[in-house]
Amino acid sequence: MNWEQQLTQWISQDQDMIDALRLVRALKMNEGAIAAGFIRNYVWDRLHGFGARTPLNDVDVIYYDASSKSEERDRRFEKDLMKQMSQYQWSVKNQARMHLRNHHAPYHSIADAMLRWPETATAVAVRINDQDRIEIFAPHGLDDLFQLLVRRGPYFEDVDYFLQRVESKNWRYLWPKLEVITHVRDEDTTSKTIHIRQLQKTDVEAFTDLRLEGLRLYPEYFGESLEEAMKNPMEKIRSKIVSTSDRFVLGAWTEEQELVGVIGFYRESGVKFRHKGVLWGMYVTPSEQGQGIGRTLLQQAIVHARNIVGLEQLNLSIVTTNQTARRLYEQAGFQVYGQEARAMRWNDLYWDEDYMCLQL
Known part of the structure; x- marks a missing residue:
């Protein structure tokens, strides 16, 4: 079994994660997915044999929509998610505007944006498509995530940060x-x-x-x-x-x-x-x-x-x-x-x- 199959299997076994992914799908964001700690921490917990999940600071939702880059739209999405699953602190960000904060050229997709994230193991996103299948986005692959390696992303240049x-x-x-x-x-x-x-x-x-x-x-x-x-x-x-x-x-x-x-x-x-x-x-x-x-x-x-x-x-x-x-x-x-x-x-x-x- 490869890492993608393993991750898909583990997510399918966690009903809370499935419910969260379906909730994000219902908002019909372009390329909408849950990323970062929601996935990374879950894998690390499983690999450490923890019986309970490590608490999350927030749940990161990313999407890509170059036609509307308003931060207010992200806040509306967060409120909608909070109404449905209030046990999480939701954080929604349109990756089509994140290049401005990072002083980069415009990104072209959520995968392109994740390439610039600080760690390779964090640059993983998951969504459930309209056919109810789990899709995984991992521009740096899944090796570091599953091998428990915290490695600086190759496009992230600020070593001190x-x-x-x-x-x-x-x-x-x-x-x-x-x-x-x-x-x-x-x-x-x-x-x-x-x-x-x-x-x-x-x-x-x-x-x-x-x-x-x-x-x-x-x-x-x-x-x-x-x-x-x-x-x-x-x-x-x-x-x-x-x-x-x-x-x-x-x-x-x-x-x-x-x-x-x-x-x-x-x-x-x-x-x-x-x-x-x-x-x-x-x-x-x-x-x-x-x-x-x-x-x-x-x-x-x-x-x-x-x-x-x-x-x-x-x-x-x-x-x-x-x-x-x-x-x-x-x-x-x-x-x-x-x-x-x-x-x-x-x-x-x-x-x-x-x-x-x-x-x-």
Whole structure:
């Protein structure tokens, strides 16, 4: 069974979705369909084995009518839908005018408009035609949706907005199996794809290799020494990277399954300190630095931390000479609250450390 057949089957098994689709059909909008979270969330819920549907902020209805681009018409459609199915917050948008908001050339259909949406998995719409058959519109295909991949759409160029949107939606908290993918550019401007996911016990060798590389190349940036790290037994390292409710390590992976970046988190253990968490071990291999991987790892770590019940702040420490990392943390909202002189001593040199905090 292919993805389209699977999606059609799942929708046909949900009477509430069928009723909503028939209601939209009754309004006789040109190319009228229900899109985005109504479909995406349902698939992710099914793939996670959830017994109940994740609540929706709204139900997005899209259509295409170049002859009438009035927003007031959309509002009338929303009122009609609310009268029939008031359990949903309906949002109706004529895609024939959305290019104006996005500063694009005019779109030619709902599928053409969806090509420009932020994520490929969101760019899916469904309708029931006059023959009572389910029709699916997925200009980027259904692979990412069913493979639980959050990938920036190829025609959506605002990387910062994409990352901020993923963070604000809390998708990784609602659906833990999701992988976030960001596209970066290397020096010859060829496209490169990076997957962000939590490390598992099977990733211990890749993590160890990357950690040792960082300690070897940038010994002044880490509290642990290379000699100490090399003595750590594999089981100790494995227990350090395996995720629990109070700790995790995120990794950045290439398409070739090479680990090129990491960031760790743990929650303070004392009863009086449980409101605090600590970020540690941020590192991106030199060949991949300067391409937004560190920023993505940091943003995703903050997303995870914000969804831990009772966690109120994130702390970290950084040597004062590491100005690149400091700027990255400041851009994410961290503020310096103190400094320790001569915090580390290595090779007869002393290193000062700044202490930074982010209120969640």
